[in-house]
Amino acid sequence: MKKKETYGIDTTLIKTGIKSQEHHGFVNFPLYRGSTVLYNNVEEMEKSTNDPLRINLPFYGRFGTPTSKNFEASISEIEGGYSAICTNSGLSAITTSILSFIGNGDHILISDSVYMPTRNFCDSLSNFGIEVEYYDPCIGSEIEQKIRVNTKIVFMESPGSSTFEVQDVPSITHICNQKKVVTIIDNTWATPVYFNPIKVGVDVVIHSATKYIMGHSDGLLGVIVCKDELIYSRIRKWAIRLGQSASDENTYLALRGLKTISTRLQKHQNQALILAEWFQSRKEVIEVIYPPLKEDKGHSIWKRDFTGASGLFSVLISDEYSKKSIDQMLNSLKLFGLGHGWGGFESLLVPISHPSTYRSFGQFNKGTFLRINVGLEDTEDLIADLEQAFSKLNNIK
Numbered sequence: 001m002k003k004k005e006t007y008g009i010d011t012t013l014i015k016t017g018i019k020s021q022e023h024h025g026f027v028n029f030p031l032y033r034g035s036t037v038l039y040n041n042v043e044e045m046e047k048s049t050n051d052p053l054r055i056n057l058p059f060y061g062r063f064g065t066p067t068s069k070n071f072e073a074s075i076s077e078i079e080g081g082y083s084a085i086c087t088n089s090g091l092s093a094i095t096t097s098i099l100s101f102i103g104n105g106d107h108i109l110i111s112d113s114v115y116m117p118t119r120n121f122c123d124s125l126s127n128f129g130i131e132v133e134y135y136d137p138c139i140g141s142e143i144e145q146k147i148r149v150n151t152k153i154v155f156m157e158s159p160g161s162s163t164f165e166v167q168d169v170p171s172i173t174h175i176c177n178q179k180k181v182v183t184i185i186d187n188t189w190a191t192p193v194y195f196n197p198i199k200v201g202v203d204v205v206i207h208s209a210t211k212y213i214m215g216h217s218d219g220l221l222g223v224i225v226c227k228d229e230l231i232y233s234r235i236r237k238w239a240i241r242l243g244q245s246a247s248d249e250n251t252y253l254a255l256r257g258l259k260t261i262s263t264r265l266q267k268h269q270n271q272a273l274i275l276a277e278w279f280q281s282r283k284e285v286i287e288v289i290y291p292p293l294k295e296d297k298g299h300s301i302w303k304r305d306f307t308g309a310s311g312l313f314s315v316l317i318s319d320e321y322s323k324k325s326i327d328q329m330l331n332s333l334k335l336f337g338l339g340h341g342w343g344g345f346e347s348l349l350v351p352i353s354h355p356s357t358y359r360s361f362g363q364f365n366k367g368t369f370l371r372i373n374v375g376l377e378d379t380e381d382l383i384a385d386l387e388q389a390f391s392k393l394n395n396i397k
């Protein structure tokens with residue numbers, strides 16, 4: 001038989017987490033739910049209590065079930081990590097990871113185009129004596145100049161939320177590894193299928209499994225993948241102290257989502273390219289921001305580091321159009337939903353009221369940002385819907 005290590009990503013996704021022989025031959029791993037776990041005797045209970053990180057099951061539901069452990073092991077295998085930790089949402093995976101490495105008097109560097117709730121959390125850290133500095137996501141190796149003796153974390157998100165700057169993750173990581181600064185990345189957009197940051201030296205990889213991993217807009221889940229045992233133990237300790245735990249149902253759905261994620265992403269990506277090109281052809285659109293496009297500022301780094309793209313991108317509509325006419329256009333869409341979140345099967349189109357950050361927004365021309373989550377509908381239907389909506393946009397002026 002072929003050795004496991006030699007399997008491609010698609011085979012790995014299918015094989016991972018399947019333990020049919022332990023479960024009466026059923027293909028899927030079962031959904032375990034529960035809080036209390038019963039021990040056979042005092043000795044067994046004491047043995048379990050002597051494991052401060054609660055790694056060895058069974059213990060108590062908050063510390064994980066066989067289902068969540070199986071998802072953690074699967075995602076860790078795909079990312080090339082040591083182990084993973086589930087949390088109740090993508091945001092809590094971020095906050096737990098950051099809190100694990102900081103204390104009063106520390107300084108942390110956060111990419112200026114991070115997901116807005118990440119930024120809101122970081123802003124509040126000044127209450128605890130932590131200095132937060134936002135850096136230009138395109139900084140690359142010049143991050144070195146920003147690192148101080150008390151810098152504990154460099155937090156990346158690539159591409160950035162809404163404005164999609166692609167970071168030079170290998171260069172930043174190389175410097176942080178030399179300077180012993182912990183690197184954390186929000187890898188939600190690329191998913192574990194298209195980019196594996198641990199393989200270029202990143203310490204901690206976060207996913208909002210709510211998005212493509214679960215893939216059906218039906219639950220919330222976060223996961224933290226750790227490069228080695230030291231990093232894992234540190235975050236695991238904090239996850240326990242903070243009371244982090246994940247819904248049993250959602251870890252089951254995440255495990256199931258891994259079986260089809262690669263196939264879904266392929267279609268999301270193909271459809272997104274078709275739609276991105278349609279937007280590029282429209283006179284109302286100043287810019288389409290999507291790393292796979294040759295014209296995109298992040299294209300060359302994306303091409304070097306990623307093996308694909310997901311179906312989320314932004315367009316900038318000319319400031320010739322008033323808010324009122326854009327709202328009318330959005331209200332006339334029939335197939336694109338107006339709603340938060342992304343990575344599900346359905347198309348969404350939302351105005352971005354606060355596209356992150358300092359430089360990122362300033363570097364674009366004035367206009368209205370719209371973020372598009374390209375779903376799995378027929379592209380002809382999606383384009384027809386956009387065409388009728390855009391005709392409204394033109395009429396209103």
Ligand SMILES: *Cc1c(COP(=O)(O)O)cnc(C)c1O
Nearest residue numbers: 089090091115186188208210221
């Ligand atoms: C949605 C999102 C999150 C947060 O995920 P939740 O599961 O909704 O908490 C984190 N990072 C990015 C980039 C996201 O888009």
